[in-house]
Amino acid sequence: MTEGASYAETQGLSFLAEVIEQLPHPMFVKDRQFRYVLVNSALVRIGGHPAEAILGKTDYDFLPKETADFYRAKDSEVFASGAEVTIADEVLTDSEGEHRILSTRKVPLRGRTGEITHLIGVISDITRVKAVEEDLRVSTELLERRVVERTQALALAQDDLVRKERLSVLGQLAGGVAHQVRNPLGAIKNAAYVLQRRVREAEPPPFVEPLARDEVTQAIEIIHDEVQRANQIITDLLDYARIRVPVRRPTSIGSLVDQALDGQMLPPTVSVVRRLPELPSVAVDGDQLRGALYNIIRNAIEAMNDGGTLTIDADLRDGSMIVRIADTGEGIPSDVRSRLFEPLVTTKPLGLGLGLVTARTLIEGQGGAITLVEQEGPGACFEISLPLTPAA
Ligand SMILES: Nc1ncnc2c1ncn2[C@@H]1O[C@H](COP(=O)(O)OP(=O)(O)OP(=O)(O)O)[C@@H](O)[C@H]1O
Ligand SMILES: [Mg+2]
Numbered sequence: 001m002t003e004g005a006s007y008a009e010t011q012g013l014s015f016l017a018e019v020i021e022q023l024p025h026p027m028f029v030k031d032r033q034f035r036y037v038l039v040n041s042a043l044v045r046i047g048g049h050p051a052e053a054i055l056g057k058t059d060y061d062f063l064p065k066e067t068a069d070f071y072r073a074k075d076s077e078v079f080a081s082g083a084e085v086t087i088a089d090e091v092l093t094d095s096e097g098e099h100r101i102l103s104t105r106k107v108p109l110r111g112r113t114g115e116i117t118h119l120i121g122v123i124s125d126i127t128r129v130k131a132v133e134e135d136l137r138v139s140t141e142l143l144e145r146r147v148v149e150r151t152q153a154l155a156l157a158q159d160d161l162v163r164k165e166r167l168s169v170l171g172q173l174a175g176g177v178a179h180q181v182r183n184p185l186g187a188i189k190n191a192a193y194v195l196q197r198r199v200r201e202a203e204p205p206p207f208v209e210p211l212a213r214d215e216v217t218q219a220i221e222i223i224h225d226e227v228q229r230a231n232q233i234i235t236d237l238l239d240y241a242r243i244r245v246p247v248r249r250p251t252s253i254g255s256l257v258d259q260a261l262d263g264q265m266l267p268p269t270v271s272v273v274r275r276l277p278e279l280p281s282v283a284v285d286g287d288q289l290r291g292a293l294y295n296i297i298r299n300a301i302e303a304m305n306d307g308g309t310l311t312i313d314a315d316l317r318d319g320s321m322i323v324r325i326a327d328t329g330e331g332i333p334s335d336v337r338s339r340l341f342e343p344l345v346t347t348k349p350l351g352l353g354l355g356l357v358t359a360r361t362l363i364e365g366q367g368g369a370i371t372l373v374e375q376e377g378p379g380a381c382f383e384i385s386l387p388l389t390p391a392a
Contacts, residue, residue, distance in 0.1 A: 013029065013037060017038050017040075020120075021040045023040065025042060025122050026040065026042040026046045026122075028120070029109065029121075030075060031118050032079060037055070039051050039055065046094050046123065047094075048094065059071045078107070078116075079116055084106065084108075085105075087104040087106070088103050089130070090104065099127075100127045101126050102124065102125060102126065103126050104123045107119065107120050107122070171242075174237045174240060175238055178233075178238050185230055185234070188223065195220050196220045233350075237352065237354065239358055243361055243365065245365075246288050247285050248283045250282070251289070253276065253279060253386070256293060257293060264297055267304075267305075269304075269306070270301055270304050270307055270309070272310045273312070274313075275314075276312065276314050279314055283366070283386075283390070284366050284368070284386055285366055288362045288365065289362065289386070292362040292363050295355035295356065295358060296325050296355070296359055298355065300325055300326075300327035300329065303327055303329025308328035309327070311327075312324070312326075316388070319388065320385040321387075322385050323384045323386065324383050324384075325381070326382075327381075328377065328378055328379040341360045341370075345357075366386070367387045368384060369385045370383070
């Protein structure tokens with residue numbers, strides 16, 4: 001017989017004592033004076049107080065006052081209402097120092113005439129249930145986050161697909177038109193050349209007054225310049241339309257930048273700072289990357305009509321080469337910022353709005369990326385990341 005049961009004997013509760021002793025849940029019985037009259041071994045184990053320290057005592061005899069106040073209020077509620085009262089999610093450190101989460105149900109025990117003589121407390125250890133609940137909550141959260149991420153990735157992929165589809169149709173159309181326009185332009189250029197030669201050779205010119213000769217020469221020069229410009233537009237369109245599969249080879253970024261700079265009409269008011277130290281080679285299609293750099297540099301120069309500085313530098317970050325092209329020009333107009341890499345977005349009277357979209361397509365085609373980044377001071381800065389040549 002346990003100590004609990006022998007004490008219970010004196011209280012006339014021995015049968016109940018034997019019953020609760022057999023049950024795995026920690027249990028206790030209190031009388032109307034809130035004294036423990038019965039406790040089972042499971043309660044002694046979890047509470048850490050021996051049965052003789054509890055029996056015949058109230059919570060105030062062995063618990064901190066605040067805790068005892070709390071239990072007293074709950075016990076009083078059971079006696080007053082005659083209904084079950086639950087203390088949910090109570091955290092307790094057991095006799096072995098383990099943190100446990102308990103849920104205690106207190107139910108009234110009635111005598112023969114129906115009056116409440118005692119209350120019975122049944123404690124459930126819900127530590128594991130809570131742990132499983134927490135695990136479940138964490139996995140559900142993780143799952144929900146994954147679903148959101150995947151949905152976003154899918155939406156992006158969808159956007160990308162739509163964009164590529166539109167670009168491809170636009171590219172084919174533009175390419176076709178450009179090709180057709182190039183032939184008449186060639187003819188105009190030849191005709192202008194013939195006229196120019198005849199004007200130079202004829203002394204005096206057969207078909208113009210001597211005074212008008214300068215005017216004719218000037219007009220022919222204008223034809224030349226405009227044909228040249230129209231040709232540049234066509235080259236841009238064809239570049240855009242005819243993006244081929246890149247052939248990636250180890251390439252020096254320094255020499256590509258130099259070549260892209262070489263082809264530019266650099267006004268004397270624009271100075272160039274080139275900071276390209278000895279860097280490993282990048283795995284890119286040289287022709288395509290040169291084209292992309294050319295477009296970005298051309299934009300930078302076009303943005304510095306009133307002069308400024310074009311800075312090109314590069315370094316290594318996270319296993320990629322980062323090339324920055326920055327200018328001190330007028331900055332990206334706010335209304336094109338969000339559509340910067342879309343085709344036909346331009347703020348220039350003679351722009352096509354294909355420079356950046358072509359650059360981006362070319363760069364992404366070889367596993368790189370281009371972004372507009374914030375910089376201090378005026379102007380714009382584009383950052384291009386490129387894959388390095390794998391070490392041999
Ligand atoms: N460095 C820059 N500084 C300021 N604005 C820029 C810069 N680069 C691009 N932009 C803005 O982005 C727009 C789109 O540039 P993008 O190169 O695609 O087309 P574009 O230069 O207008 O025409 P093109 O097809 O001849 O290149 C430009 O019209 C300009 O408003
Ligand atoms: Mg441009």
